Amino acid sequence: MESTDGNDAKSEQRLKSAAALKSFMLKSSTESKLNLYDHLSRVLLKVMDEHPDNAVDVIEDVSREVKRSTLRDLPQTTAAELLAEQQRLLFSRPEEADQEEELEMQRVFLALKQLVESQGLPRCRLWGKILGTESSYIVAEAEYREGEEEEENTEEAAEDEERDVEKEMNPLPQSAYRPPPTVPKEALGTGANKFAFYVCKEPGLPWVKLPSVSPAQITGARQIRKFFTGTLDTPIVSYPPFPGNEANYLRAQIARISAGTQVSPQGFYQAGEEEGDEEDETPRDSFEVNPDFEGVPVAEMAESLSTWVHHVQHILQQGRCTWVNLAVKPGDDSNEEGEGEEKEEEPDEPEPEMSSVLTSQHALAVLRSNLWPGAYSYASGKKFENIYVGWGLKYSGEGFSQAVPPLPQKEYPSGPEITEALDPSVEEEQVLKEALEEQQAPRKRWMTQTTRRRRMTTERT
């Protein structure tokens, strides 16, 4: 009895120590994430499978091989895999494996959905894609949320304050030059800033909101011709210097392309009827979808251009869609500005030539812009859409010639009042003095004679 008890006790102790050793072996190493238990079991499994000769001699090699093969399970993540991981978030529903070969457009649509949900936008559509030298931009056009206001740049205000403080301490001579007043930006939701634009490099990457565009940037963009690089903060080195970086240039080109190429079938939109006294001069800003629109037959749309109309305002030469009178002083200035206003209301950019192409027997009319290569519109029955895929540059005709820097300013015309002359030297002054004295000399001699006579008379008496 005692022996069995002793045996039980020993076996229990043995079991306990075995369990302790096993838990020790199961501890994973801090460096390689392996544990001894798994490793030894794998080595023994391998020996079982392969039955190597002289197993005891080659056991170290077997162990090393097993280690190496387990470590290879950590894959080298390539760039493609990283991006695929990010894009996987787009597919919220569990997808089947072979649907991973979806086309780029499908990913773009899912990315747009994500944008709408994250930003809470009322409406959003794919505007197009702008190609760049290092990477491209996918652009989405969205309506502003109600009540959204422009964020003020507090940094600029702080800089101005610093400059003012310096001026008070050391008053420098103020120049009388006043730069021409800058044309104010259009308010959000009107004109060139009617829509907000978001860009991203690849679907799945976060969307970045582009800043609203100012008229100075539009006029600047009209004068330069540059490729986009693909990073939003690259500076634009050009002449005349562009006010802003690539994000502003991109936004200005998007505004120009929208104004020049967004078309719709005639009759699709009708003017908003909310404004009471509509003057003929103010361009209509709001338009609504015409509920009575029945759709123009496709053959008609493909044959002539008159069935297509622009539904986005043209950008005037000033850089805005509505004219702003910059004259502040009354009098002559306002008269001149008034005349200028009447002339400038005509749209500045020439009508883009478009070529329409009937693509198939299933009735789809396609319009391709010749002025902005890459802008396409299609219409089929009641549906229509505009899209732009291209480099973001206008057709330049014969060739782009850079603006020439202005001629150097002429110097002040030289005349006698500002020409330097040498000061007369001492000898010259002496000569002049003697000459003057000689002129006055006869008078002096006459004076001395009379005084001599007076003396003589006084001496006589």
Add this chain to the structure above:
Amino acid sequence: MDSNSLFYSLELVAGSGNTLNIEQRTALQTSLVILKKNYKFHRVLFWGKILGLKEDYFIAQGRGEDEMKDKKTLYSFNCMDWMLLAPATDSVIEEVSKTAKGRFVGDPSYVYEHVEIHRPGGRDDAIQEEEEVVTKVNEESRLAVTVHRIDEEASVVPRGAYLKSPHGLVQINRSFGGLSHSEAGKLDNFLHFSKAKNLKKKSILEMGDLNPAIDFLDVLSDDIPKGSWSLQLECASRVLVLRSLLWPGLTFFHLPTTPQHGHIYIGDGRKNLDLPFML
């Protein structure tokens, strides 16, 4: 791009903004096969599309024994009926570059005119004879010259895809396995598929690294101005796309570690001479 791989290659270059619709694609697949049989080409490529004001030209190219020299170009309007284009000689190239400006019209019989007035100098008193030299060029020759120039200046192949035999015969390398991911990121590994001009200027040190069977073409990174090629990864970084900024519309694609590559030109056939301003 090769007609065999047309149906999926077009999706890979669609990122540039131009693709063919399903009707054109199916028509091309059938007509290119017929073309190959009729002209006895070894390979038929769909070269691309040149956009004109009224009509677009679809261009196909057939390759014979020698990939570089035996080339025949054909054009069509509806992807079904193909017309042969005459090869461009030097005199035609000169004439076209003088006269043809602006966009393609879309009518192969359209004639471009250029009037030059020569005044033989030296005689101030005598009557000055004005000779009007009128050079006329029709659009078909302009098309041939444009295709030739694009091939010369902008056709791209990956390094190792073509072999040059000691006899001078250029052929496809059947054992080309594709560039690896790291190699594909460098512009050095892409070559112009036209007669090499810069090769003789290389020093012996550089030539030592090169393999004469593979490196008989000019490297893309030697192009002037630097930066006239845009190298990007697309389609979730699976495809490498090279776009030319000198001939906007030319797109080259390659799937790394596979032998698939090709290039296509869809554009209006005008060289971008403003490139130095734009970089």
